[in-house]
Amino acid sequence: MAEERVGVYICHCGHNIAGTVDVEAVAEWAADLPNVEVSRHYEFMCSSLGQELVEEDIKTLGLTRVVVAACSPHMHERTFRGACERAGLNPYLFEMANIREHASWVHAVDKEGATEKAKALVSAAVHRVVHHTPLETMKVPVEPTTMVVGGGIAGIQAALELADAGYKVIMVEREPSIGGHMAQLDKTFPTLDCSACILTPKMFDVGAHPNITMLTYSEVEAVEGYVGNFVVTVRQKARKVITDKCTGCGTCWEKCPIRVVDDVYEAGLGYRKAIYRPFPQAVPKYPVIDVESCTYYKTGKCRACQMFCPTEAIDFDQQDEVVDYKVGNVILATGYEQFDARRIPEYGYGRLANVFTSLEFERMVNATGPTGGKIMLRDGVTEPESVAIIHCVGSRDRRYNQYCSAVCCMYSLKFAHLVKERTGAEVYNFYMDIRTPAKGYEEFYHRLLEEGVRFVRGRVAKVTDAARGPGEEGKLIIQCEDTLIGKQRRIPVDMVVLSAGMEPRHDAEEIGHLFGISCSVDGFFIERHPKLDPMATMTDGIYVAGVCQGPKDIPATVAQGAGAAARVLGVISQGEVALEPIRAEIDEEHCSGCRICNTMCPYSAIDYIEELQVSRVNPALCKGCGTCVAACPSQVITGAHYSYDQVMAQIDGILIDVNRPVTAEAEVAAD
Amino acid sequence: MSNQNGNTKPKLALYWASSCGGCEISVLAIHEKILDVAAAFDIVFWPCVMDFKVKDVEALADGEIDVCLFNGAIRNDENAEMAHLLRRKSKIMVAYGSCSMEGCIPGLANFTSRDAMMQFIYHNSPSTDNPDGVEPDPDWAFPEGPAPLPKFWNTVKTLDQVVPVEYYLPGCPPEAEWTETLVMAAAAALAGEGELPPPGSVIGNKDTVCDECPRTKNEKKIKRFYRPYEIVPDPDTCLLEQGIFCAGYATRSGCGALCPQVNMGCRGCYGPNEGVDDHGARLITGLASVLDAKTDEEVDAILDTLPDPAGYFYRFGLAHSMLHRTDVAHAPKRDGN
Structure with a gap:
């Protein structure tokens, strides 16, 4: 260890680091750290010239360890490991110090402090790296089947890309039909394509594709394994309908006497039966029995559906099926939930009858919806003469969600157009900013301006039915500051549409936990890199697509679905994946068999060997999380690349007093 | 290896610093083997058992003691003085028992401060009867002359935090078989009939x-x-x-x-x-x-x-743990060591 020769490279990252950290001083100071052979600084270490600098020094100076102080290892650890490898050095003899995210960016106002911290981080890396040992990656074959979780447009796109490329796909959808939110929409902005017309062929393709196994009315219960070799446990909820016999004729739901408000597909605006198919174009075509509402499950009587079913497809005793699937990769496309407008009481949704949510309005304007496409007040007969559309409901609002939901401006414009087209009513858009950044969107906005839609800039304070004058009686009054004229306005209307934003699924956190990925503060899944790797996640083999990763419109969702599929195809076509050699290992000679680690492993990678009375880690299952390493009371479990010596040396290194000359370090013992 | 008495047996010293005395007794738990020890070694210092004075040790040449079994933690000036003296006079210094090795029960004092402890013991404990509020005064003097008391430390230390140590014998107290193993191995090695384990070794098993x-x-x-x-x-x-x-x-x-x-x-x-x-x-x-x-x-x-998780987890190892007194704002200033 004492004879290691460490090369230290401090990256300027343009002004990103050098603008705050005195990189020259850090490089000069680091040259005196123990074992450091050479210490340099360079403008862009990640450039080919920067990498060549490292390679050259390894060859000419005989470096045995390399430290690059630059950005996050998430960004460039692979880059520099590659440089080491090309020069003949085991890539795991490299260590990265993050002096950008951890120093220059977070201490931009304190140059001196940032420089001191950079020195400490470099010292930590230098102290650590001499304890590194060469490690070899392990190659494992990739199961070519992919699981797509979520049957909305993102999942559909991803599944079709993979299936068309010739690989098997297992699609898991929670609802009885695939289609997702897009299936509920009438028109899509800005082209006003019929949503169903462009979606249903794809749904049909998924259902009919020989490479796709579709598991609707199903949920993932457990996930085990690792990239290339996951085992996913899926619970297929009992439909109470034998799909092999069912023809989808519809007799059952015609005969069913129980009518239930359809909160999912019709957004609460319409009804379905206790046995139902969510919508006419549903894929698969088979209905399900909602056992909560069905009379048979309450009283043991009725059985109307069973009696009338021409193919005897109703099976009241059908049980859930739990099946394990072996898949190599997983694409999560779990979508979103609409912001619950009840949470903003001043807008009156749920209290004032003629306040609608955007999803209700989507169903209303849909030709197959509850009103047959007619725009009507809650009474079901009156056509409104004036409609207010309130933007940013639950979005861009510190009380609820800070983020912009990205689609509301455009669908609000679409609503305005549809109201104009179908009723001739006066339409007011209450907006903060109109955001129309994609292709053809701004043109659509201009078209609306020409159609005579009114735009009032300002966040609506409240919606009320308390009239103050004769013109307001029987109306809903929008109270709002019109910020363009600087005046408070009260605008009476017949109907209010709340353009509610997108929110993560209520159980996104749990789903993330199941698949070993995390959610951002907003609750959306975190991608591996927001710009350069938006489909992958920090867990190898788990990809994300669509709104579950963040608000986006249909084109972006489709692009991400296809992109995620492309990433998966890349892994499949390699045939095998290299697993990081960062794994736990138990020193069996010194394991006392206390079994404390046995229940700790989240990947069930630890076995207890009864005959030897020791525990053992299965290297193929271990993901190197370190839980057992921390748990082991006798410290005989070592995490490769995170050994006790390495971590303690790193701590010793970071606690160095950077304001002393390095040579005085040994004196810091006194207590 | 002869001394002024013409005795060629290796020399053994035993000393207790801050400890309960159990370690002293544990040495005798080797039963009749103590006779072998007495046969193999010339015991030059064992104040618990025989009448030796500090000046007897001071009279020895540096390094003249072959093996010193030192039990007890270091918590006052006297403990430290004896540790330094015996270190200087001994070839092999053994931290004998948990107190000298890890701090043990005396080390639990490191959960509090000297001042807080003095306050409790001399003033506030329910059984204290000290109407004049007397406290030990390190600089006490009688009219006839000074009678200093060893100064009490704020922090209890282990032997190896004060002087270098060759071997450690764990236990509260150590089990007799290991005492015997160590002493007889040392005797054999000193007689040129065996090798000692590498310095720094703990005499015991490696596992749990x-x-x-x-x-x-x-x-x-x-x-x-x-x-x-x-x-x-x-x-x-x-x-x-x-x-x-x-x-x-x-x-x-x-x-x-x-x-x-x-x-x-x-x-x-x-x-x-x-x-x-x-x-x-x-x-x-x-x-x-x-x-x-x-x-x-x-x-x-x-x-x-x-109950008392700190006591459960650090009953023996507090003084030697990584839990140093880093909370400078709340830890009293140290002196006397």
Whole structure:
């Protein structure tokens, strides 16, 4: 260890680091750290010239360890490991110090402090790296089947890309039909394509594709394994309908006497039966029995559906099926939930009858919806003469969600157009900013301006039915500051549409936990890199697509679905994946068999060997999380690349007093 | 190897610093083997047993003592002075027993400060009767002349935090077989008939008490802890699994798992197993791993059934742990050492 020769490279990252950290001083100071052979600084270490600098020094100076102080290892650890490898050095003899995210960016106002911290981080890396040992990656074959979780447009796109490329796909959808939110929409902005017309062929393709196994009315219960070799446990909820016999004729739901408000597909605006198919174009075509509402499950009587079913497809005793699937990769496309407008009481949704949510309005304007496409007040007969559309409901609002939901401006414009087209009513858009950044969107906005839609800039304070004058009686009054004229306005209307934003699924956190990925503060899944790797996640083999990763419109969702599929195809076509050699290992000679680690492993990678009375880690299952390493009371479990010596040396290194000359370090013992 | 008495036997010294005396007795627990020791060594200093004076030690040449078994922690000037003196006079310095090796019970004083302890002992404890508020005065003088008392330290230290140490003999007190092993190995080596283990070695096993414990170990999930009087434990199953705190899982073996075999959880007196720096940290991390709890509230509820966790985890190892007095704002200033 004492004879290691460490090369230290401090990256300027343009002004990103050098603008705050005195990189020259850090490089000069680091040259005196123990074992450091050479210490340099360079403008862009990640450039080919920067990498060549490292390679050259390894060859000419005989470096045995390399430290690059630059950005996050998430960004460039692979880059520099590659440089080491090309020069003949085991890539795991490299260590990265993050002096950008951890120093220059977070201490931009304190140059001196940032420089001191950079020195400490470099010292930590230098102290650590001499304890590194060469490690070899392990190659494992990739199961070519992919699981797509979520049957909305993102999942559909991803599944079709993979299936068309010739690989098997297992699609898991929670609802009885695939289609997702897009299936509920009438028109899509800005082209006003019929949503169903462009979606249903794809749904049909998924259902009919020989490479796709579709598991609707199903949920993932457990996930085990690792990239290339996951085992996913899926619970297929009992439909109470034998799909092999069912023809989808519809007799059952015609005969069913129980009518239930359809909160999912019709957004609460319409009804379905206790046995139902969510919508006419549903894929698969088979209905399900909602056992909560069905009379048979309450009283043991009725059985109307069973009696009338021409193919005897109703099976009241059908049980859930739990099946394990072996898949190599997983694409999560779990979508979103609409912001619950009840949470903003001043807008009156749920209290004032003629306040609608955007999803209700989507169903209303849909030709197959509850009103047959007619725009009507809650009474079901009156056509409104004036409609207010309130933007940013639950979005861009510190009380609820800070983020912009990205689609509301455009669908609000679409609503305005549809109201104009179908009723001739006066339409007011209450907006903060109109955001129309994609292709053809701004043109659509201009078209609306020409159609005579009114735009009032300002966040609506409240919606009320308390009239103050004769013109307001029987109306809903929008109270709002019109910020363009600087005046408070009260605008009476017949109907209010709340353009509610997108929110993560209520159980996104749990789903993330199941698949070993995390959610951002907003609750959306975190991608591996927001710009350069938006489909992958920090867990190898788990990809994300669509709104579950963040608000986006249909084109972006489709692009991400296809992109995620492309990433998966890349892994499949390699045939095998290299697993990081960062794994736990138990020193069996010194394991006392206390079994404390046995229940700790989240990947069930630890076995207890009864005959030897020791525990053992299965290297193929271990993901190197370190839980057992921390748990082991006798410290005989070592995490490769995170050994006790390495971590303690790193701590010793970071606690160095950077304001002393390095040579005085040994004196810091006194207590 | 002869001295002024013409005695060629190697010289043995035994001393106690801050300790209970149990280690002194444990030396005698080797029973009749003590005669072998007496035959093999010339005992030059053992104030507990024979009448030696400090000046007898001072009269020896540096390095003249071959083996010194030093028990007890270092918590005042006198302890330190004797540690330095015996170190200077000895070839092989052995930290004998938990107090000198790890701090042991005296080391628990490091959870508080000297001043707080003095306040309690001389003024506030329920049994104290000290109407004049007398406290020990290190600089006390009688009219006839000064009679200084050893100055009490704020921080209890282990022997190796004060002087270099060759070997460690763990235990509270050490088991007789290991005392015998060490002393006879030293005698053999000094007679040129064997080799001593490398300096810095701990004389004992390398693994944990679980290794020697005959109880059956299963996967563990602990819902609550019991004190030994609260339940009658199953004699064949791991005590920890039954909710009785047992430090065996993180404690060096060598004792033969004596306590667990009589239904008492291991106290941890042999300190951490080979390679572990901080006994308490490992006890905590191991125990935290097997609590059957999902929420903070559940964790708290389970830990509420474990009285005095600091005492359980650091009963023996506090002075030697990584838990130094880093809280400068609240730790009293140190002097006297």
